[in-house]
Structure formats: structure tokens, C-alpha cells
Amino acid sequence: MSGSNATKGRMYGSELAPWAIMLVTGCFLVIFGGIWLGGTMGAAVTGAGWNPPPFALETLATFTTSGPGKLWPDTSVVGVAAGIVLLYGTVTAVGVLVTRKVMRFVSQPKGLAQRRELASMGPAGIAERARDLRPSLKGREHLHPDETGNLLGDLDPSGPELRSSYEDVELDLMAPRAGKSTGIAVPRVLRAQGAVLLTSNKSDVYAVTRAERERAGTVWTFDPQGIAHAPRAMWWDILADCHTIEGARRLAGHFVASVNDDSSKKDFWISAAQNTLTALFLAAARGKASVLDLLAWLADPADRTPIDLLRDVNMGAMAEQLQGTVRGAVETRDGIYETARQCVACLLDPEIVTWVTPDPRLPQFRPDVHVLGKDTLYLLSKDGGGSAAGVIAGLADATMRAGVVAAERMGGRLDPPMTAVLDEAANVCRISDLPDLYSHFGSRGINVVTLLQSYKQGSRVWGEAGMDAMWSAATIKLLGAGLDDADFVEKISKLVGNHDVRTASVSKGKEGTSRSYSYRLDPVLPADRIRALPKGTALLLATGVRPALIRLRPWYKEADAGRISAQAKAEVEAITERAARAWTGNTGVEAVADVNVSMWERGAVPQHGGG
Structure with missing residues (x-):
């Protein structure tokens, strides 16, 4: 056994010897080359001229024993040393940058779309499409x-920037704090x-964008x-839109959807309540009655x-x-009416109902006028019990449908296009037939x-069939960090596809060493890697091209971030002041500031320009 081990040791030693010789030689060349070139450069800069010593072992020995003064006479030792240090520093920095780029390229998943495949979404391609x-x-x-x-982000790792066209509609799924507001909602509104x-x-989005949007047109809040x-x-x-049965039924549907977790599952009471509300909305509109x-x-x-x-x-x-x-039977009638009352319960709040009843002292918001200009409409509502989600959905739906009518009058499309960012759509904007309208809007x-925060969140509102329809209709889909639904992420991994992985096998025998290769199919992006996407990145699924990884472009990293950040900070202070005045009996502005500071913590409003 000992003889066999000795034989193996000699075999391995003979195989490693050439590599060891090359490694030693390479280290020598790097060390001596740096001293020789850096010292010569330092001497030349300090006035001694370009007089390199011989590139030989004797030069290294002289430098080691006698110092640089022997090799570069009549020059400053400090200058020679500075040249050597500067050269090594420059080479090291360049080497680090090159290594990082190479490692980033090597670590990129193979099988994703690259620059050529995404040319239609690049600057030249998207400009041609816009015309x-x-x-x-x-x-x-x-x-x-x-x-x-619409700016989506930069192709990872080195660009170019990618944009969707004005006939694309988008569905974005990201966990909280994954960059939905800073990387998607705010940039879309600003641009x-x-x-x-x-x-x-x-x-948060309102605070960052309101002042900037006032420069474009009227801001309606x-x-x-x-x-x-x-x-x-x-x-x-x-x-206003309830003079027809269709308009009255749509408005009734928004209120029903605000209390029904799955619009695809309506029991008797929900359906009957919607029919009753439809009749009452129609009667009020046609009879010129009020919401009260x-x-x-x-x-x-x-x-x-x-x-x-x-x-x-x-x-x-x-x-x-x-x-x-x-x-009908008293029990049935009372059940239907009670369900209807629950659906419109938010209108019992006088603070809410005043926003939707005529007031001659204030301007009226008209969706048909809004869609023709460059104005901005912010629809803000709480989620959960007592929210105004039904009202918000009704106004959002009325505005987008007004855009459709205006587009038909323009010959087919709005120009300039209208932007509708439905943030927290599953909570405050439950338009029941939104999945069916998606492709039509585009x-x-x-x-x-x-x-949305997840695919399941959408399924709870629109049902599995509705969410599947929205997924299919969306021509642009961005999947960001923190998607924890294992089944959904596994499906995405299958959609991204597989790629060939070459595996090398080495075998040793009496005749020597032989190497063979085999191939296997591995996922381009395994499920665990999709779940672990870094914050600020997203998987882009665009119609007609392979998936790609992009880096989102947060607003606070853009050139005008300083000005916008200052405006946002002023807006947050104004919100804090208004909240302090509204909260009667509160201890003061400081208590309200504790609430609003969460906006800074989320990164929506960086505390200094550029963030």
C-alpha cells in the first residue's frame, strides 16, 4: 500500500510541477515588472527622464540590495517609490473592476434575454414604436x-434602459418594501x-410627486x-354615470366588490343587494335625487x-x-336591504359623502375633461373596515372609461397617453371586471x-379565473423581491425555462488522464433564486421575448432627485402640520411626526437629496 501511495504522489507531483513553475514565474514577472515600470515612471515624472534599467534578474538583485538610487541615479527616492505604489494601485483597481464585471457576467443566469433580443424595448426600438x-x-x-x-429599468448588468410602449398594460407583483413605490409608482407619475x-x-407617492405634477397641470386630491x-x-x-342601467350596475358592483373578497363568488344576498343598489342608483340619477x-x-x-x-x-x-x-318575504327583503346597506356603509360617514355630493363653492371633477389634459388625480383611501374603497373604485373606473370614450373620438388612442397607477389595487380599487378590461385599455x-403584493392577493379579489385573465392580458409583467408563494414561483421558474449545463468528468488510467462531457437540463432560474431576487431588481416577462432581469430605477437616484426630495420633505411637513390640526386633543406636532417618519423609513422619501 505504501508503494502504491508513493507512486500516486509522484504522479500528482509530476502533474502539478508545470503549474507550480508557471505560478512562480508569473508572480516574479508581476513583482519585478511593477518595480521596473513603476520606478522608471516615477523617475521620469520627477525629472530624471525615461531611462529604464535592464529588464533582468540583476536589476531586481540590485534593487533589493542597494535600493532604487543605484538603478535610477540623480532622482528622488520618494518619486520612484511613489511611481511604484501608484502603478500597483492602478493595476489593482483596474483588476478589481474587471474581476467584478467578469464575475457578475459569469454569475448571470444563462438563458435569459440579452440586449439584442430586447432591441424593440431599447431606446431606438421604443422610439420607432412611439412614432x-x-x-x-x-x-x-x-x-x-x-x-x-414607460421606463421599466435597466437591463442587468450593464443596460441599456428598457421601456414599455404606450399600448402595453402592466402587472407588477412585489412584496412590501421591494421597491414598488420608489421604483415603479413614483417614476411613472413623475414621467x-x-x-x-x-x-x-x-x-408616500402623493408626497413625492404632488409638487412636481403641479408643474404639469391641475392636481386633484x-x-x-x-x-x-x-x-x-x-x-x-x-x-353622474348612473343614468343608464350599465352605469348604475357598475357603480353598485364597485360597492359590492369592496365587501366581497372574491368577485367571482357571489351568493344570493350579494347578487340581490347589487340588483337593489342598481335600481336605487338609477332612480336617484334619473330622479335628480341625492346620495342622502x-x-x-x-x-x-x-x-x-x-x-x-x-x-x-x-x-x-x-x-x-x-x-x-x-x-317579498319580510326576512328575505330585510336580508337583501341589510346587505345593500353594508355595501354602501362608508357613505354614512359625512366626511366621505361630502366628497361625492354637489358643492357650488368648489370645482367639480369631471373625468371626461381630466383625460384630455395633463392633470393628476390622487385617489387615497384606507383599506379594511370603513374604507372608501367602493367610492375610490367608482371614480377610478369612471375616469378610465372616460379615457376610452375620448380615445374613440380621437381615432382609437389617447395622445398623449393616460397613465393609471393602481397601487394597492386589491385593497382600495377593486374594479370587478378589471381583468377583462386590461387588454382593451392598452x-x-x-x-x-x-x-399587487402577490398573485394570491389578486386571486382573493378577482378569483383564480379573473387573476389568470389579468395575468394573460398583461403584456408586461414585473416580478420583484419577496415572492413567497411556492407554487406560483415554481410556475414562474418553468415559464423562464431550462438550459443545457455541461458537466466534465475526469478519469485516470494507465494510458493517462481523459476528460469527457455530459449535458443536463437545469432551470435558468430555480424557484429559490426567484424568491431571493435582490431588492431593486425584477424579472421582466414581456410578450414575445424571453424573460430578462432588470434593475429598477428609483426616483431618488435620478439627476433631479435633489429638487424632488426637497419638495417631498416640505410636503411631508405640510401633511404633519395638517394632521396635527386635525387631531384635536393630540399632544402636538411631535406625536404626528412619529407617524409620518415611517414614510422616510420606507425609503419613499430619502432624508437627503439623491438618497
Whole structure:
């Protein structure tokens, strides 16, 4: 055995000897070459001229024994030493940068889309597409990047920037604190070319973007629950679109969806309540009654006023249906009316209902006018019990449908396009048929971006079928950090696909060493790697191309971040001051500041320019 081990040792030693010789030689060349070139450069810079010593072992020995003065006479030792140090430092820095780039390239998953495949989303490709979609850009040679499409981010690792076209609709799934606000919502609002609609249950995006959007047009803030404590400076006629059965049913559907966790599962009471609300909304709109009148009708099912109003406007079938509900079994009637009352319970709050009833002292928000300009509409509401989600969904839906009508009058598409960022859509903007409208909005120049925390969150609101429809209709999908749904992430891994991995096998024999290769299929992005995507990155799934990894572009890393950050800080202070005035009996501004500081902690508003 000992003889066999000795033989193996000699074999390994003979194989490693050439590599050891090359390693020693390489180290010698690096050390001596740095001394020789750096010293010569240092001597030349200090005035001794370019007089390199011989490139030989004797030179290294002389440098070691006698110092640099023997090799570079009549020059400063400090200059020679500085040249050597500077050369080594420069080479080391370049080597580190090159190594990092190489390692980053090597670590990139093989099988994802690269620059050539994404050319249609790059600067040149997206500009050409914009000229086709926007008549106002035809004939213009130079376009601002924001005129050509919506910024998605930079292709990882080194660009270029990628944009979606103005006929794309987007679905983004990211966990909290993964960059939805800073990397998607805020940049979309700031860069929008036309009218803007934003829904949210927080004031962070509002605080960052409001001042900047005021430079583009009028800012309308619909804040019935005091998310940003904005004073009421507008009103919206909630019954404006209820003169038709379709409009009344859509509004009733928004209120029903706000209390029904799955719009695809409506029991008898929910469906009956929606029918009753449809009739009451229609009666109120046609009969020129108010929302307060409607609430009174709901409180007293025996009140025949809505039935009479429907008959007066030749809506006999609807009147008979409502009368049938009223004349039904008392238990059934009361159950239907109680369910309907629960659906519109938020309108019992006078602070909410004043925003949706006419007020001659304030300007009226008109969706049909809004979509034609560059104004901004902020729709803010709390989620959970007592929220104004039904009202928010109704106004958002009315605005987007007004955009569709305006696009049809323009010949097919809005120009400039409208941007609708539905942040926290599953909580405050439950438009029941949003999945069905997705592709239609895109063809009309209405860029809808729906932000959800997970696929399951959307499924709880729109059902599995509805969420599948939205997923299929979205031409752009961004999947960010923190997706913890194992089944969903596994499906995404399969969608990304597999790639060939070459494995080397080495065998040793009497004839020598032989090497063979075999191939196996591995996932391009395993499920665990998708779940562990770093914050600020996202997996891009675009129609017609392979998936790609992108780096989001947070607003606070852009060139104008300093100015916007200062404006955002001032807005946060204003919100804090308004909150302090609203909270009667509070200990003071400091207590409110503790609440608003969370906006800074989330990174939505960096505490200094550039963040």
C-alpha cells in the first residue's frame, strides 16, 4: 500500500510541477515588472527622464540590495517609490473592476434575454414604436425618452434602459418594501406625459410627486379619509354615470366588490343587494335625487319614492323588479336591504359623502375633461373596515372609461397617453371586471399599472379565473423581491425555462488522464433564486421575448432627485402640520411626526437629496 501511495504522489507531483513553475514565474514577472515600470515612471515624472534599467534578474538583485538610487541615479527616492505604489494601485483597481464585471457576467443566469433580443424595448426600438402609436410625434427627429414609452429599468448588468410602449398594460407583483413605490409608482407619475390617475392607501407617492405634477397641470386630491389630510377642494358627482342601467350596475358592483373578497363568488344576498343598489342608483340619477336620499331609501324599504321615480322616467321593468323585492318575504327583503346597506356603509360617514355630493363653492371633477389634459388625480383611501374603497373604485373606473370614450373620438388612442397607477389595487380599487378590461385599455392608449403584493392577493379579489385573465392580458409583467408563494414561483421558474449545463468528468488510467462531457437540463432560474431576487431588481416577462432581469430605477437616484426630495420633505411637513390640526386633543406636532417618519423609513422619501 505504501508503494502504491508513493507512486500516486509522484504522479500528482509530476502533474502539478508545470503549474507550480508557471505560478512562480508569473508572480516574479508581476513583482519585478511593477518595480521596473513603476520606478522608471516615477523617475521620469520627477525629472530624471525615461531611462529604464535592464529588464533582468540583476536589476531586481540590485534593487533589493542597494535600493532604487543605484538603478535610477540623480532622482528622488520618494518619486520612484511613489511611481511604484501608484502603478500597483492602478493595476489593482483596474483588476478589481474587471474581476467584478467578469464575475457578475459569469454569475448571470444563462438563458435569459440579452440586449439584442430586447432591441424593440431599447431606446431606438421604443422610439420607432412611439412614432407609430402617437400621431403627434410623427416627423420629429429627436424625442425625449419619456415621450417614447414607460421606463421599466435597466437591463442587468450593464443596460441599456428598457421601456414599455404606450399600448402595453402592466402587472407588477412585489412584496412590501421591494421597491414598488420608489421604483415603479413614483417614476411613472413623475414621467407621465398625459393625464395621471393614482390610487393608494398611503401618502408616500402623493408626497413625492404632488409638487412636481403641479408643474404639469391641475392636481386633484380625492382624500375622503384623511390619508394625506388634504383639504377638500373638489367634489365628484357619484351619480353622474348612473343614468343608464350599465352605469348604475357598475357603480353598485364597485360597492359590492369592496365587501366581497372574491368577485367571482357571489351568493344570493350579494347578487340581490347589487340588483337593489342598481335600481336605487338609477332612480336617484334619473330622479335628480341625492346620495342622502338614496341612503334614506335603503333605511326604509317601504319607501315607494325610488319605485315612483323609475316609473316616471319610463323604467317600468326596473321599477317592477324593485317593487318585487320590497313586497317579498319580510326576512328575505330585510336580508337583501341589510346587505345593500353594508355595501354602501362608508357613505354614512359625512366626511366621505361630502366628497361625492354637489358643492357650488368648489370645482367639480369631471373625468371626461381630466383625460384630455395633463392633470393628476390622487385617489387615497384606507383599506379594511370603513374604507372608501367602493367610492375610490367608482371614480377610478369612471375616469378610465372616460379615457376610452375620448380615445374613440380621437381615432382609437389617447395622445398623449393616460397613465393609471393602481397601487394597492386589491385593497382600495377593486374594479370587478378589471381583468377583462386590461387588454382593451392598452389598445386605447391607457397605460394601466396594477401593483399587487402577490398573485394570491389578486386571486382573493378577482378569483383564480379573473387573476389568470389579468395575468394573460398583461403584456408586461414585473416580478420583484419577496415572492413567497411556492407554487406560483415554481410556475414562474418553468415559464423562464431550462438550459443545457455541461458537466466534465475526469478519469485516470494507465494510458493517462481523459476528460469527457455530459449535458443536463437545469432551470435558468430555480424557484429559490426567484424568491431571493435582490431588492431593486425584477424579472421582466414581456410578450414575445424571453424573460430578462432588470434593475429598477428609483426616483431618488435620478439627476433631479435633489429638487424632488426637497419638495417631498416640505410636503411631508405640510401633511404633519395638517394632521396635527386635525387631531384635536393630540399632544402636538411631535406625536404626528412619529407617524409620518415611517414614510422616510420606507425609503419613499430619502432624508437627503439623491438618497
